[in-house]
Amino acid sequence: MAADLGYIAILLSLVLAFYAIFCFILYLKTKNYRLFDSAKGSVYATAFLTTVATLCLEWLLYLGDFSIKYVYQYTSTDLPWFYRLTALWAGNDGSLLLWAWLLALYASLVVKQNKIKEMTPIVMIILMINSLFFLFIMAFLTNPFEKMTMFAVEGRGLNPMLQSPGMIIHPVTTYLGYVGFAIPFAFAIAALVINRSDDEWIKVTRGWTIIAWMFLSIGNLYGALWAYEELGWGGYWAWDPVENASFMPWLTGSAFLHSVMVQERKNMLKIWNIVLIIITYVLTLFGTYLVRSGILQSVHAFGSSSLGKFFLAFTVVVLICSLGIMFSRIKLLKGDKEFESFISKESSFLLNNLILVGMTFATFWGTIFPLISEAVTGNKITVSIPFFNTVNAPLGLVMVLLMGICPLIAWRKSSTKNLLANFTVPFLASLIFASIAYILGLRKIYVLMGFTLTVFAIAATLWDVVKGILIRRKITGESIFIATFRLLVRNRRRYGGYVIHLGILMMILGIIGSQGYDIARQVTMEVGETITIKDYIITYEDLKQKRSGTNMIIFAQLNVTNNGQSLGEMTPHKIFYKTQKQPSTEVAIYSTWIEDLYIILAGWEMDGTANFKILVNPLVKWIWTGGYILIIGTIFALWPGRGSLIGGKYTRRVLGHLNSRGVEQNYAG
Amino acid sequence: MRDRKCLQFIYLVLAFSFLILLPQQVHGEITIIQKEIEEMLVCQDDCGMLVSACDNSTAQYMRGIIVEQINQGKTKEQILEYFIGIYGEKVLAAPPPKGFNITAWVTPFLMVLAGGLLIYFALEKWVFHNRLLQLEEVEQDNNLDLTEYEQRLEDELKEYW
Numbered sequence: 001m002a003a004d005l006g007y008i009a010i011l012l013s014l015v016l017a018f019y020a021i022f023c024f025i026l027y028l029k030t031k032n033y034r035l036f037d038s039a040k041g042s043v044y045a046t047a048f049l050t051t052v053a054t055l056c057l058e059w060l061l062y063l064g065d066f067s068i069k070y071v072y073q074y075t076s077t078d079l080p081w082f083y084r085l086t087a088l089w090a091g092n093d094g095s096l097l098l099w100a101w102l103l104a105l106y107a108s109l110v111v112k113q114n115k116i117k118e119m120t121p122i123v124m125i126i127l128m129i130n131s132l133f134f135l136f137i138m139a140f141l142t143n144p145f146e147k148m149t150m151f152a153v154e155g156r157g158l159n160p161m162l163q164s165p166g167m168i169i170h171p172v173t174t175y176l177g178y179v180g181f182a183i184p185f186a187f188a189i190a191a192l193v194i195n196r197s198d199d200e201w202i203k204v205t206r207g208w209t210i211i212a213w214m215f216l217s218i219g220n221l222y223g224a225l226w227a228y229e230e231l232g233w234g235g236y237w238a239w240d241p242v243e244n245a246s247f248m249p250w251l252t253g254s255a256f257l258h259s260v261m262v263q264e265r266k267n268m269l270k271i272w273n274i275v276l277i278i279i280t281y282v283l284t285l286f287g288t289y290l291v292r293s294g295i296l297q298s299v300h301a302f303g304s305s306s307l308g309k310f311f312l313a314f315t316v317v318v319l320i321c322s323l324g325i326m327f328s329r330i331k332l333l334k335g336d337k338e339f340e341s342f343i344s345k346e347s348s349f350l351l352n353n354l355i356l357v358g359m360t361f362a363t364f365w366g367t368i369f370p371l372i373s374e375a376v377t378g379n380k381i382t383v384s385i386p387f388f389n390t391v392n393a394p395l396g397l398v399m400v401l402l403m404g405i406c407p408l409i410a411w412r413k414s415s416t417k418n419l420l421a422n423f424t425v426p427f428l429a430s431l432i433f434a435s436i437a438y439i440l441g442l443r444k445i446y447v448l449m450g451f452t453l454t455v456f457a458i459a460a461t462l463w464d465v466v467k468g469i470l471i472r473r474k475i476t477g478e479s480i481f482i483a484t485f486r487l488l489v490r491n492r493r494r495y496g497g498y499v500i501h502l503g504i505l506m507m508i509l510g511i512i513g514s515q516g517y518d519i520a521r522q523v524t525m526e527v528g529e530t531i532t533i534k535d536y537i538i539t540y541e542d543l544k545q546k547r548s549g550t551n552m553i554i555f556a557q558l559n560v561t562n563n564g565q566s567l568g569e570m571t572p573h574k575i576f577y578k579t580q581k582q583p584s585t586e587v588a589i590y591s592t593w594i595e596d597l598y599i600i601l602a603g604w605e606m607d608g609t610a611n612f613k614i615l616v617n618p619l620v621k622w623i624w625t626g627g628y629i630l631i632i633g634t635i636f637a638l639w640p641g642r643g644s645l646i647g648g649k650y651t652r653r654v655l656g657h658l659n660s661r662g663v664e665q666n667y668a669g
Numbered sequence: 670m671r672d673r674k675c676l677q678f679i680y681l682v683l684a685f686s687f688l689i690l691l692p693q694q695v696h697g698e699i700t701i702i703q704k705e706i707e708e709m710l711v712c713q714d715d716c717g718m719l720v721s722a723c724d725n726s727t728a729q730y731m732r733g734i735i736v737e738q739i740n741q742g743k744t745k746e747q748i749l750e751y752f753i754g755i756y757g758e759k760v761l762a763a764p765p766p767k768g769f770n771i772t773a774w775v776t777p778f779l780m781v782l783a784g785g786l787l788i789y790f791a792l793e794k795w796v797f798h799n800r801l802l803q804l805e806e807v808e809q810d811n812n813l814d815l816t817e818y819e820q821r822l823e824d825e826l827k828e829y830w
Contacts, residue, residue: 351785358781358784365777373764382759385719
């Protein structure tokens with residue numbers, strides 16, 4: 001019953017999406033508002049019906065109805081209820097339904113807001129074409145409600161690696177990010193179609209873009225956290241093709257968020273911004289293609305399926321059509337040609353874009369290079385962590401440097417006085433840091449350089465805030481707390497961006513530390529044996545087993561002390577599932593701000609001898625904390641109110657006012 | 670005589686230090702080389718993970734071979750060649766920079782360089798354009814000033830002559 005209802009809902013959504021497109025086109029020709037209303041109703045109905053389909057699948061998953069193929073493939077009777085619900089995105093069909101549902105919800109929100117009336121019909125046509133594609137795939141190629149041809153009393157169960165809190169958040173937020181970028185993309189194309197070259201579409205979609213970017217950031221962060229805690233290999237980012245697929249739109253999305261500021265203030269880079277948002281959205285589709293095509297080896301992929309060619313075809317069509325529309329309007333997009341100086345904030349944004357897009361290209365190139373190499377030379381090769389680290393690390397260091405320079409450099413033109421005032425303190429701070437670090441024994445040149453540049457960027461950002469507070473205090477006479485509060489709150493867009501930068505810099509410190517000074521050791525221990533790794537003394541006390549539901553857990557009891565202080569018991573374990581061949585590895589982590597002690601139970605013998613992999617990963621906690629700071633900064637910047645609106649237009653007005661009064665424009669902002 | 674004794678003592682101290690340090694250095698070296706090699710090889714059971722990160726039986730087997738060959742005194746290059754001989758180049762975690770594979774390493778940097786040059790020339794053009802506009806504005810101001818003075822001169826001539 002629920003399965004039939006769900007499938008009918010998908011079919012009806014498909015028909016209604018088609019109808020909505022048809023009505024919006026007719027509305028554009030006739031300007032009959034009743035057609036617009038009818039199309040709008042269809043969009044709402046599509047959102048409602050995809051919600052019904054999603055709820056039906058969730059209900060079937062919750063019930064454990066193994067007569068449905070998807071339920072059989074991804075759940076089992078012993079699976080906790082919340083993991084049954086999250087199985088919605090464990091497989092290909094369910095995740096497509098999730099995508100279609102989110103897209104339909106977003107589309108209904110956009111049509112309800114109807115912010116730029118002349119653009120809305122075209123935006124909706126673009127969004128509904130995307131919906132149509134996903135609904136078509138589900139209706140005719142990979143039906144999530146497909147029934148089993150034979151009776152099954154038990155399902156295959158959910159992949160143990162997906163039974164983790166990280167897996168509840170990571171896929172949903174990644175999809176929210178992917179789908180979210182469809183909105184600015186649709187507005188950008190709509191602006192071109194109706195020959196609008198102003199920045200209104202950027203203003204209207206700013207919130208959508210930042211929210212999509214934030215969700216993609218959370219998706220990547222939780223993906224890394226999941227890899228660290230669940231995959232049990234000691235790392236958090238393996239440059240897997242699917243990881244790269246969600247990292248690339250994040251990079252281009254970041255570039256877009258910066259370059260639109262130049263268009264807002266200088267009426268420049270219009271073509272570039274359109275190109276960036278097209279690439280960002282196309283990369284989200286490309287990621288979806290990678291996951292489903294099976295062309296590249298990945299631990300995250302849904303496996304090889306015939307769906308890949310449909311996604312590739314759709315991605316190529318979207319890319320060609322978008323670029324075609326852009327080139328047909330190229331004259332319209334020619335903006336002003338005024339840069340007053342090589343050294344200005346707008347120039348530094350150009351460099352920032354170059355590096356971000358360069359990193360995107362390097363990642364894309366490395367991801368597809370095995371295919372290119374095989375096609376050219378006939379040899380199969382692998383492109384993995386060493387390649388991506390080697391190519392992206394120098395670009396990343398330049399990026400960190402720019403993160404220190406960009407916020408402090410003035411718009412239009414920076415004088416020597418301005419540069420000295422802004423950079424002396426951060427430069428000295430980073431120099432002092434580098435000297436102390438070197439004296440204390442930090443001799444790895446790459447690590448030292450990375451830390452020093454990051455400290456420079458942090459110092460530069462904080463110094464700008466301190467200067468702002470001091471100036472505000474001087475003018476208003478407020479106390480330091482009130483001055484700080486008002487400065488930050490009244491320009492949330494700017495200082496929210498600073499908080500995001502600080503979060504990212506904190507993550508970079510964590511990444512450099514954990515890559516540069518990690519210690520790994522593989523040991524075989526007998527019960528009662530003690531080993532020392534760094535300052536940790538680890539005693540293997542016992543190997544035990546216990547039952548949890550239908551699962552069997554084998555765990556080792558390890559007593560750990562650090563510099564004589566007891567850290568308690570750590571219990572790395574393996575879980576054996578009734579429905580899965582492979583056990584899952586559950587690592588034991590003792591995390592501090594300095595380092596993580598990370599213990600994996602790799603294997604054991606009948607006599608109790610156990611094999612452990614023990615790692616000491618420095619500064620990993622900084623990565624997760626930096627990620628949370630990034631999220632806080634994004635919410636702070638987006639929080640509604642006056643402070644979030646201060647942007648290009650506002651500043652232009654203020655500058656114009658100052659100009660009229662003959663005030664020198666000699667500040668960063 | 671005294672110098673000779675002194676030299677003998679230094680030799681003894683150096684030899685003793687060498688004996689003490691030797692096992693530690695070799696031990697440390699083995700760990701570093703093993704780690705480096707494991708990070709340069711991909712486990713060959715289609716899991717897609719590096720040998721250093723993977724714990725399945727294939728990775729453990731490969732790790733065993735690495736340790737064995739290190740103990741035999743083979744160099745990093747020799748050990749890598751051994752694995753390439755068995756599994757082909759796909760066993761390496763990154764393509765060796767030779768032949769067509771050089772393009773893998775060079776292309777990203779060439780693209781960034783090309784992008785950098787593009788930005789440089791665009792900036793030069795825009796900054797030049799801006800300066801040109803400023804010059805034109807100055808010229809216009811000068812012209813305006815002259816017109817004003819000419820007008821005033823004409824008026825005064827009319828008035829007084």
